[in-house]
Amino acid sequence: xxxxxxxxxxxxxxxxxxxxxxxxxxxxxxxxxxxxxxxxxxxxxxxxxxxxxxxxxxxxxxxxxxxxxxxxxxxxxxxxxxxxxxxxxxxxxxxxxxxxxxxxxxxxxxxxxxxxxxxxxxxxxxxxxxxxxxxxxxxxxxxxxxxxxxxxxxxxxxxxxxxxxxxxxxxxxxxxxxxxxxxxxxxxxxxxxxxxxxxxxxxxxxxxxxxxxxxxxxxxxxxxxxxxxxxxxxxxxxxxxxxxxxxxxxxxxxxxxxxxxxxxxxxxxxxxxxxxxxxxxxxxxxxxxxxxxxxxxxxxxxxxxxxxxxxxxxxxxxxxxxxxxxxxxxxxxxxxxxxxxxxxxxxxxxxxxxxxxxxxxxxxxxxxxxxxxxxxxxxxxxxxxxxxxxxxxxxxxxxxxxxxxxxxxxxxxxxxxxxxxxxxxxxxxxxxxxxxxxxxxxxxxx
Amino acid sequence: xxxxxxxxxxxxxxxxxxxxxxxxxxxxxxxxxxxxxxxxxxxxxxxxxxxxxxxxxxxxxxxxxxxxxxxxxxxxxxxxxxxxxxxxxxxxxxxxxxxxxxxxxxxxxxxxxxxxxxxxxxxxxxxxxxxxxxxxxxxxxxxxxxxxxxxxxxxxxxxxxxxxxxxxxxxxxxxxxxxxxxxxxxxxxxxxxxxxxxxxxxxxxxxxxxxxxxxxxxxxxxxxxxxxxxxxxxxxxxxxxxxxxxxxxxxxxxxxxxxxxxxxxxxxxxxxxxxxxxxxxxxxxxxxxxxxxxxxxxxxxxxxxxxxxxxxxxxxxxxxxxxxxxxxxxxxxxxxxxxxx
Numbered sequence: 037x038x039x040x041x042x043x044x045x046x047x048x049x050x051x052x053x054x055x056x057x058x059x060x061x062x063x064x065x066x067x068x069x070x071x072x073x074x075x076x077x078x079x080x081x082x083x084x085x086x087x088x089x090x091x092x093x094x095x096x097x098x099x100x101x102x103x104x105x106x107x108x109x110x111x112x113x114x115x116x117x118x119x120x121x122x123x124x125x126x127x128x129x130x131x132x133x134x135x136x137x138x139x140x141x142x143x144x145x146x147x148x149x150x151x152x153x154x155x156x157x158x159x160x161x162x163x164x165x166x167x168x169x170x171x172x173x174x175x176x177x178x179x180x181x182x183x184x185x186x187x188x189x190x191x192x193x194x195x196x197x198x199x200x201x202x203x204x205x206x207x208x209x210x211x212x213x214x215x216x217x218x219x220x221x222x223x224x225x226x227x228x229x230x231x232x233x234x235x236x237x238x239x240x241x242x243x244x245x246x247x248x249x250x251x252x253x254x255x256x257x258x259x260x261x262x263x264x265x266x267x268x269x270x271x272x273x274x275x276x277x278x279x280x281x282x283x284x285x286x287x288x289x290x291x292x293x294x295x296x297x298x299x300x301x302x303x304x305x306x307x308x309x310x311x312x313x314x315x316x317x318x319x320x321x322x323x324x325x326x327x328x329x330x331x332x333x334x335x336x337x338x339x340x341x342x343x344x345x346x347x348x349x350x351x352x353x354x355x356x357x358x359x360x361x362x363x364x365x366x367x368x369x370x371x372x373x374x375x376x377x378x379x380x381x382x383x384x385x386x387x388x389x390x391x392x393x394x395x396x397x398x399x400x401x402x403x404x405x406x407x408x409x410x411x412x413x414x415x416x417x418x419x420x421x422x423x424x425x426x427x428x429x430x431x432x433x434x435x436x437x438x439x440x441x442x443x444x445x446x447x448x449x450x451x452x453x454x455x456x457x458x459x460x461x462x463x464x465x466x467x468x469x470x471x472x473x474x475x476x477x478x479x480x481x482x
Numbered sequence: 483x484x485x486x487x488x489x490x491x492x493x494x495x496x497x498x499x500x501x502x503x504x505x506x507x508x509x510x511x512x513x514x515x516x517x518x519x520x521x522x523x524x525x526x527x528x529x530x531x532x533x534x535x536x537x538x539x540x541x542x543x544x545x546x547x548x549x550x551x552x553x554x555x556x557x558x559x560x561x562x563x564x565x566x567x568x569x570x571x572x573x574x575x576x577x578x579x580x581x582x583x584x585x586x587x588x589x590x591x592x593x594x595x596x597x598x599x600x601x602x603x604x605x606x607x608x609x610x611x612x613x614x615x616x617x618x619x620x621x622x623x624x625x626x627x628x629x630x631x632x633x634x635x636x637x638x639x640x641x642x643x644x645x646x647x648x649x650x651x652x653x654x655x656x657x658x659x660x661x662x663x664x665x666x667x668x669x670x671x672x673x674x675x676x677x678x679x680x681x682x683x684x685x686x687x688x689x690x691x692x693x694x695x696x697x698x699x700x701x702x703x704x705x706x707x708x709x710x711x712x713x714x715x716x717x718x719x720x721x722x723x724x725x726x727x728x729x730x731x732x733x734x735x736x737x738x739x740x741x742x743x744x745x746x747x748x749x750x751x752x753x754x755x756x757x758x759x760x761x762x763x764x765x766x767x768x769x770x771x772x773x774x775x776x777x778x779x780x781x782x783x784x785x786x787x788x789x790x791x792x793x794x795x796x797x798x799x800x801x802x803x804x805x806x807x808x809x810x811x812x813x814x815x816x817x818x819x820x821x822x823x
Contacts, residue, residue, distance in 0.1 A: 390667035428578030
């Protein structure tokens with residue numbers, strides 16, 4: 037079942053003519069001509085679509101929280117500042133079929149009553165920005181954007197804004213600050229963007245994938261979308277699979293397939309590279325807890341883990357993780373978890389905005405301590421120190437970056453403590469190039 | 483609106499923050515503030531020193547809030563119940579915040595002009611632990627001059643943004659701000675441009691630590707050797723109400739007047755601050771009533787008993803170990819807190 041990537045391999049799909057020939061922009065016509073904004077919102081609510089940026093908050097519910105005072109403009113902002121290590125799905129979608137996003141933007145803006153909308157794209161993706169701008173111009177030329185869209189009296193202007201290349205600007209309030217031309221520091225909440233967002237006006241910020249899915253929902257109805265998937269995880273999800281698998285890439289999966297199928301089936305990752313075994317998986321981008329092979333394939337109750345929001349988080353952080361943004365990083369037994377954790381910690385150290393003290397100082401501290409352990413200068417008490425620092429950051433910061441920085445470190449120690457200890461007790465062996473700890477008698481399970 | 487903080491209930495206006503309500507009760511329950519500065523619009527929420535536990539959100543919705551909330555920017559709801567010094571989680575988190583703030587702080591108090599009136603010293607004394615767990619190198623920066631009279635020592639900075647908000651309030655353009663990110667962020671006047679403004683000296687007073695210091699006072703004395711006196715002059719730029727700091731007969735420093743929370747009552751101009759350093763420039767009103775910074779009021783003016791503002795719960799726990807005969811019944815019986823002066 038493919039929704040977003042259905043026509044992605046059609047030659048010339050990035051041009052509006054080919055896109056329209058393949059059923060593009062029908063949702064705009066249907067929504068604007070035959071539906072009211074509230075009906076569109078209702079369909080999205082019915083679909084059970086959940087935010088694809090990482091938090092998984094229901095999109096329809098987010099839309100219904102939007103304050104609608106008279107005489108104040110409302111804004112829709114698309115968060116295309118995808119910079120999470122391991123996640124590259126939005127990039128792929130915008131690059132291949134820019135019109136899918138633009139169609140979704142028009143439909144969503146119509147539902148929210150926004151007359152100005154923005155796509156905030158990560159600055160490094162300059163060529164994607166050029167593709168989007170070209171596509172937007174084509175949509176203007178066809179009368180799908182601008183004044184009086186399709187003769188309905190509804191106006192919409194769509195702008196692309198390149199970011200400055202900071203991970204923190206993917207946090208929605210930091211994104212709004214950056215969009216306003218300020219330093220990208222997250223705001224204190226409340227007030228939430230739905231009440232006071234861009235230029236102090238009600239604003240909805242949604243991920244590229246969430247917005248792109250709305251046009252299919254309008255075309256086929258919310259119930260049809262809700263029929264895909266399991267329980268409260270409805271529809272399809274783009275997963276960017278990377279690491280030691282045979283076929284890395286972006287896959288659109290119906291939510292609810294098993295993790296085992298995703299990793300080993302030829303339709304998706306195609307299994308671990310030859311001669312190697314699965315050791316660990318980061319299931320949803322660098323900020324979600326890492327899981328060992330046993331925990332990712334089966335839940336604590338012994339059931340097969342599914343690719344859904346609920347199943348992946350089953351067991352809490354003790355044995356579970358999160359679906360997050362769908363950055364699926366697979367590691368085989370040649371991966372040193374300490375080194376991997378160092379890479380993540382260094383990233384968050386570099387990307388913390390420095391506004392609130394736990395995150396500013398804590399991320400740097402964790403980075404330095406893990407670096408010491410990795411280079412063979414660690415002390416046994418450093419491992420508990422890391423756990424404690426992570427605990428002191430988590431939940432005490434302005435924005436979720438603090439949580440995102442502390443979870444991977446805490447989880448790596450929770451599931452791979454013996455590796456950290458080995459680095460401390462065997463510094464000479466551990467600092468040899470390519471050295472990886474093998475559990476005594478261990479074979480990392482299939 | 484009714485709000486209960488540490489089992490003390492009081493009536494406040496709608497829109498009051500938890501911090502303001504707690505300050506109405508008194509220093510015993512007021513959470514510490516490193517970045518929040520009431521006169522500066524937009525300040526607060528950054529240092530996380532004032533995190534408190536809300537055990538009941540409001541009368542209507544009595545669920546507890548899942549995370550600790552910053553007291554300085556969270557407005558009270560009718561019937562809200564807040565735990566500050568009586569909550570273990572809050573005290574534990576605060577220990578962590580002290581640790582984080584001191585992580586890259588040079589701890590050069592012996593040579594720092596701010597020592598004795600430093601909020602970070604007070605904060606770590608009241609809420610921190612006496613040992614450190616870090617062995618890492620600290621981040622270091624070269625000291626720079628902001629104009630002729632202000633020295634910026636980034637090593638000591640805790641990035642509270644108070645000076646940034648001050649500069650925003652006194653100037654039209656953005657000339658003072660934060661560059662870079664994370665723990666390598668630094669306060670900077672853009673492109674090394676000094677803040678050219680008659681009120682720029684106030685950034686020294688708002689700075690909670692010794693990152694911004696007065697070059698005309700630099701290394702002249704320790705604050706506890708000087709006597710503060712309230713004085714005024716007729717100034718055409720500012721109100722002229724200042725505090726003079728005397729050592730012997732000499733005015734060694736001029737600052738704005740601060741309230742009991744260490745916040746400026748009024749901004750003063752640079753002429754008053756840096757240039758008027760003779761007693762003949764001023765009309766003396768009398769000794770400054772120093773309540774917050776115990777070390778300054780110690781042994782001067784026959785000031786009353788100095789009671790360190792330990793968290794009540796912590797002090798109550800250590801009660802038996804204190805070997806003196808002072809009346810500490812209020813520590814265990816919170817209803818009879820001594821009336822605020």
